[in-house]
Each structure stands twice: as C-alpha cells, then as structure tokens.
Amino acid sequence: xxxxxxxxxxxxxxxxxxxxxxxxELERQGKSIINLGIGQPDFKTPQHIVEAAIKALRDGHHGYxxxxxxxxxxxxxxxxxxxxxxxEVDPDTIVIWPGGKPTMFFSILMFGQPGAExxxxxxxxxxxxxxxxxxxxKPVPIALKEENGxxxxxxxxxxxxxxxxxxxxLNSPNNPCGGAVPVEEVKRLVAGxxxxxxxxxLSDEIYSQMxxxxxxxxxxxxxxxxxDRLILLDGWSKxxxxxxxxxxxxxxxxxxxxxxxxxxxxxxxxxxxxxxYAGIAALEGPQDEVGRMVAAFDExxxxxxxxxxxxxxxxxxxxxGAFYVFPNVTGTGMDAKELQNKMLEKAGVATxxxxxxxxxxxxxxxxxxxxxxxxIREAIKRIAALLRD
Numbered sequence: 471x472x473x474x475x476x477x478x479x480x481x482x483x484x485x486x487x488x489x490x491x492x493x494x495e496l497e498r499q500g501k502s503i504i505n506l507g508i509g510q511p512d513f514k515t516p517q518h519i520v521e522a523a524i525k526a527l528r529d530g531h532h533g534y535x536x537x538x539x540x541x542x543x544x545x546x547x548x549x550x551x552x553x554x555x556x557x558e559v560d561p562d563t564i565v566i567w568p569g570g571k572p573t574m575f576f577s578i579l580m581f582g583q584p585g586a587e588x589x590x591x592x593x594x595x596x597x598x599x600x601x602x603x604x605x606x607x608k609p610v611p612i613a614l615k616e617e618n619g620x621x622x623x624x625x626x627x628x629x630x631x632x633x634x635x636x637x638x639x640l641n642s643p644n645n646p647c648g649g650a651v652p653v654e655e656v657k658r659l660v661a662g663x664x665x666x667x668x669x670x671x672l673s674d675e676i677y678s679q680m681x682x683x684x685x686x687x688x689x690x691x692x693x694x695x696x697x698d699r700l701i702l703l704d705g706w707s708k709x710x711x712x713x714x715x716x717x718x719x720x721x722x723x724x725x726x727x728x729x730x731x732x733x734x735x736x737x738x739x740x741x742x743x744x745x746x747y748a749g750i751a752a753l754e755g756p757q758d759e760v761g762r763m764v765a766a767f768d769e770x771x772x773x774x775x776x777x778x779x780x781x782x783x784x785x786x787x788x789x790x791g792a793f794y795v796f797p798n799v800t801g802t803g804m805d806a807k808e809l810q811n812k813m814l815e816k817a818g819v820a821t822x823x824x825x826x827x828x829x830x831x832x833x834x835x836x837x838x839x840x841x842x843x844x845x846i847r848e849a850i851k852r853i854a855a856l857l858r859d
Contacts, residue, residue, distance in 0.1 A: 477604055477606070480600075480603045480604050481600055481601075481603075481604050482596055482597075482599065482600030482603070483596070483600070484596050484597060484826075485596065485822055485823070485826035486507055486508055486509060486822050486826070487508075489507045489508075489810070489814065489820050489821070489822055490505070490507060490508050490820070492814065492820075493505055493507065493814065493820040496814070496815075496818070501818055502818050503814075503818045503819075503820055504818060504819050504820065504841065504845050504848060504849040504852070505820040505838075505841065506819060506820060506821050506837045506838050506839065506841055506845075506846070506849055507820035507821050507822045507836075507838060508820070508838060508840075509645060509646075509793070509794065509838050509840065510707070510708075510711075510713040510838075510840060511708065511711040511713070511763060511793070511840050512840050512841055512842070513711040513759075513763050513766075514711060515710060515711050515712050515715070515748075516710065516711070516752070516755075516756075516759040518751055518755045518756070519710060519712070519748045519751045519752045519755070520748070521751075522747050522748045522750065522751030522755075523744040523745060523747060523748040523751075524744075525747070526743060526744040526746075526747035526748070527744050531743040531744055531747060532743065533743065534739065534740055534743075535740045535741065535742075535743050535746060536740060537731050537734045537735045537739060537740050538564075538565050538566065538727075538731050538734070539564070539565060539566025539719070539740075539741060539746060540566070540743070540746050540747075541561065542750055543566055543746045543747075543749050543750050544561040544562075544564040544566065544719075545561045546749070546750045546753040546754055547559075547561070547564050547566075547719050547753065548560070548561045548564060549753070549754075550753045551691065551721070554678075554679075554689075555689045555691050555692055556692070557689075557691050557692055559691065559721055560724075562724075562727065563721055563722050563723070563724055563727055564719055564720070564721055564722075565719065565720050565722060565727065565730060565731060565734065566717070566718075566719050566741050566746060566749075567705075567717075567718045567719065567720065567734075567741065568716040568717065568718070568738055568741050568742075569705065569707065569716040569717065569718045570674075570676050570703055570704075570705045570707060570718040571597060571718075572718070572734070572737070572738075573672070573701065573703040573718060573720040574595075574597055574598060574601060574639075574672070574674070574703065575597075575601055576730050576733045576734075576737075577637065577670075577672045577701050577720075577730075578598075578601040578602055578604075578605060578607075578637065578639075578672075579601070579605060579733070580726070580729065580730070580733075581607075581636040581637040581670055582601070582602055582604075582605025582606065582607035582636070582637070583605055583606055583607055583636075584606035584607070585607075585634065586605075586607040586608070586634055586635075586636040586637075587607060587608045587610050587632060587634040587635045587636065588602045588607050588608070588609060588610065588635070588636060588637045588638075588639065589610045589611075589612050589627065589630055589631070589635060589637070589638045589639065590602060590609060590610070590611060590612065590638075590639040591611070591612050591614055591622065591639065591640065591641050591644060591828075592611035592612065592613055592614065592827070592828030592829065592830045592831070593614055593620075593646050593647055593796070593824055593827035593828045593830055593831035593834070594611075594612075594614070594639075594641060594644065594645070594646075594827055594828055595641065595645050595646075595674070595827070596826060596827055596828075598639050599611075599828065607636070608634070610630055610635075611828060611829070611830065612626060612627055612630065613626075613830050614644065614647055614649060614830065615830075616787060616798060616834075618649075619649050619650075619787060619790065620644065620647030620648065620649030620787070620789075620796060621642065621644075621649040621650060621651045621652070621655070621790070622640065622642075622651060622655070623655055624655050624656075624658035624659035624661075624662055625658075627640075627659055627662075628659065628662040628663075628666075631666050631669060635666070635669050636668075636669065636670065637669070637670045637671070637672060638669060638670070638671050638672070639672045639674065640671065640672070640673050640674065640690075641673075641674040641675075642675070642677075642687070642791070643677040643678070643680060643681060643685075643687075643789075643790060643791025643792040644677070644791075644792065645677065645792055645794060645827075646794050646796055646822070646824070646826075646827045646831070646836040647789070647794065647796040647834075647836075648789025648790060648791055648792045648793075648794045648795060648796060649789070649790060649791075650681060650685040650687070650789075650790030650791040651688070653686055653688040656688040656690065657688070660690070660693045660695065660696055663696055664695065667699075669699070670699045670700075670701065671690060671696060671699060671700050671701065672701045672703065673689070673690040673691075673700065673701070673702050673703065674703045675687070675689055675690075675702060675703060675704050676703060676704055676705055676707065676708055676718075677708055677791055677792040677793075678704065679708075679709045679760060679764065680708065680709075680764055680767060680791050680792050680793060681790060681791040682767075682768050682771060682788075682789070682790060682791060683788075683790065685790040685791055687791075689702070690702065691721065697723065698723045698724075698725070699723055700721075700723065701720055701721070701722055701723070701726070702720055702721040703718070703720050704718070704719055704720070704721075705717060705718030705719055706718065706749055706752055708792075708793075709752075709760055710752045710759075710760065711759075711763065712748075712752070715745050715748065716741075716745070717741065717745050717746070717748070717749050767793045767839065767840070769843065770793070770839040770840075770841070770842075770843055770846060771788070771789060771793075771795070771839060773839075773843050773846055773847070774786075774795055774837065774839045774846050774850070775787075775788050775789075775795060777846070777847065777850040778795060778797045778837070778850065779797075780850075780854075781797075781850065781853060781854055781857060782801070782802070782854075782857050782858075783799060783800070783801030783802030783803065783857065784797045784798070784799055784801065784802070785797060785798045785801070786798070793838055793839050793840045794836055794837065794838055794839070795836075795837045795839065796824065796834050796835070796836055796837075797834065797835060797837070798833055798834055799833060799834060799835050800833040802857065805825075805832065805833075806823035806824045806825045806831065806832055806833060806834060806835055807823045807825055809823070809835060810822065810823040810835060812856060813835075813852075813853055813856065816856055817849075817852040817853050817855070817856040818852060819849045819852055819853055821835050821836060821837050822835070822836045823835060823836075824836060
C-alpha cells in the first residue's frame with residue numbers, strides 16, 4: 471500500500487464546494503435547487519474584459535509569462551491601488567496569482583512551522599486554518615462575535631499575540647459573516663502592532679469594494695509603519711465576477727518578493743497570458759458594471775435580512791459588506807450541520823453550516839445572496855415551509 475506523508479492528512483477542505491457538488495447531484499435527480507451556498511457573483515464577466523482576453527489570444531499571447539506577472543498588469547494594479555486607497559505601490563512588490571488562495575497558501579507556508587502560532591479569524595475562510603495546521607504551526611482563532619457585528623477588535627487581536635506569533639490573518643469585509651471592521655479599529659491595531667515588530671500581517675481584502683450603508687474600507691496598505699511586514703491579498707474574482715478566470719494579486723514587503731516568486735516558479739510557473747490581459751482591461755476600463763453589481767447585492771441584502779428575521783428560530787444581523795449573511799439559528803433547536811442538510815435535502819435550498827468556517831460558527835448558517843431577488847424570496851418561502859412542518 472502506498473504511504474502518503476502524514477501532513478497531507480492535516481489538510482482540510484472548503485465545504486461550500488461539497489455542498490455545491492451535492493446540490494448538483496440533487497439537480498441531476500430532478501430536484502429543484504436554489505443555491506445560496508456558493509460564494510460567487512451570479513453575473514457574467516463584463517464584456518469588455520472578455521473581449522480583451524479574446525484579443526490577447528488572437529494577438530498571439532500564447533506563451534509563458536514572468537512568474538511575477540506581466541509588468542503592464544502589475545502597473546495597472548498599482549494605479550488601481552492608488553485610485554482606491556490613495557497609496558503609492560511599487561509594481562515590483564506586486565505578484566499576480568491564479569486566484570486568491572495562492573497568497574494564503576504561500577504566506578502561511580512562509581511563516582508556519584512547528585512552534586509558531588498564527589492568528590486567524592473564526593468563523594473565517596476555512597483555508598486559513600487548513601494551511602496553518604498543514605504547516606505544523608498552532609492555529610489561534612480570533613473569535614468573531616455576533617455582538618460585535620462579526621468584526622475583530624484591536625484589543626482582541628493584540629491580546630492574543632505571544633512571543634510565538636509569526637503571522638496574523640485578517641479579513642474585512644469578511645467571509646462568511648459579512649462583518650466590516652471600523653476604520654478606528656484598524657488604526658488602533660496598527661498602533662498596537664508597533665510593539666510586535668516581528669509579527670507579519672496577511673490582510674485579505676478581496677471584498678473591499680463591497681460595502682454597504684456607512685461602512686468604509688480602511689486598507690492596511692495605508693499605514694507605512696507596517697508595510698515592511700504586510701501582505702495584502704486582493705483580486706478580480708468577486709469585484710469583476712471573474713471567479714472562474716483564476717486571477718488574483720498580492721502586495722508584498724520588498725524582502726519577501728524574491729522568495730515568494732521562487733515559490734511561484736516551483737508551483738505553477740506563471741499565470742496564463744490572456745487572463746492577465748483581461749485583468750488589465752478590468753482595472754483600466756469602465757467601472758460601471760462594478761457599481762451595478764454592488765448595487766444589486768445591496769438590494770438583495772435589504773431583501774434577505776428582514777425575510778430571515780421572520781423565520782422562526784432565526785435572527786440575522788445586517789452585514790456591513792461582502793455578499794453573505796450569517797443568521798443565528800439556535801432558536802430552531804437544530805445544530806448548524808443538521809439544519810444545512812435539511813434545508814438542502816428537504817427544501818431544495820443550498821446553504822453552508824457555520825461550523826464549516828470554524829468552531830465559533832456553531833449555531834449559524836451562511837447564506838450567500840449572490841442570487842436573484844426572486845430566488846431569494848422563493849428560498850426563504852421554502853425554508854419557512856420546512857420549519858412549519
């Protein structure tokens with residue numbers, strides 16, 4: 471029998487894809503399924519972005535590209551960061567990736583080892599913990615609590631730092647809760663981190679353009695005092711409805727660019743050429759579609775929250791960003807996984823149990839409102855009927 475290395479057994483997975491597979495199987499069996507589980511926009515990629523990729527292919531961009539990404543795309547990213555965050559970023563500190571996950575994967579590999587501690591949000595994107603455990607480091611959850619709008623506080627994070635802490639992972643607006651961290655908390659955290667100069671920060675800002683109400687995004691890039699240990703994760707998947715294109719970027723401290731590019735060379739060589747030209751078109755072209763998509767998500771948010779609050783046993787906070795709600799379902803008398811399975815199998819509504827995002831997710835369910843208002847209304851109607859039976 472083949473013997474695999476033990477650390478592979480420590481790798482977790484992303485339950486949303488398991489739910490997606492089960493939902494697809496039920497659909498093949500003829501069951502009507504409304505998917506409020508998967509975290510991807512239900513819009514098409516804007517046409518001018520698609521055309522840019524087609525043109526790149528027709529123009530002969532069929533070969534390898536630099537492992538760090540083509541310079542015109544890195545320059546476009548730098549200009550976009552200047553436009554959005556008001557900061558100058560050297561294109562040579564930007565690395566282009568096939569999606570957002572490689573930034574998590576490589577940054578955790580670089581700082582995770584036995585004896586180290588890595589802080590991460592819980593409930594949070596499951597790959598954070600999965601990769602921490604894989605490296606042998608100790609995962610230290612930053613509990614995101616309902617009473618705080620599912621946002622971390624500076625005092626909370628700073629209180630969990632020890633001499634063994636090598637990396638802190640932060641995500642705002644966050645997945646799965648939709649919590650958005652107030653600007654003042656970011657400022658206070660940065661100030662507190664001055665006492666911990668050997669701790670790196672991975673800031674996952676993939677949802678930074680999806681905020682609602684009076685919430686504003688405060689990028690950690692705006693603080694020069696931590697730029698020498700800040701890794702910023704962002705990309706095209708959510709903002710431009712490009713999940714399947716697999717295109718992301720990150721900004722690195724200058725000292726880490728060379729080692730992380732070496733990791734890229736050893737892993738995937740480079741990102742495919744036409745997708746990178748599509749990325750340029752997305753950043754440099756009209757942003758109208760982005761505004762329309764965010765407005766549509768905002769409308770859906772205003773529909774789904776009150777509907778969920780009408781369900782027996784549900785209470786739901788209004789999310790500050792992203793396209794997720796994370797209702798408390800303890801009043802139903804069911805645990806999260808049981809309710810997730812019943813809603814899928816009996817009501818035909820795909821969601822993801824909060825426990826898929828960490829131990830602090832028990833008692834909650836993630837709903838993605840990246841679906842039409844009509845489908846959202848129908849899904850809640852089906853769940854209401856299920857809970858009445």
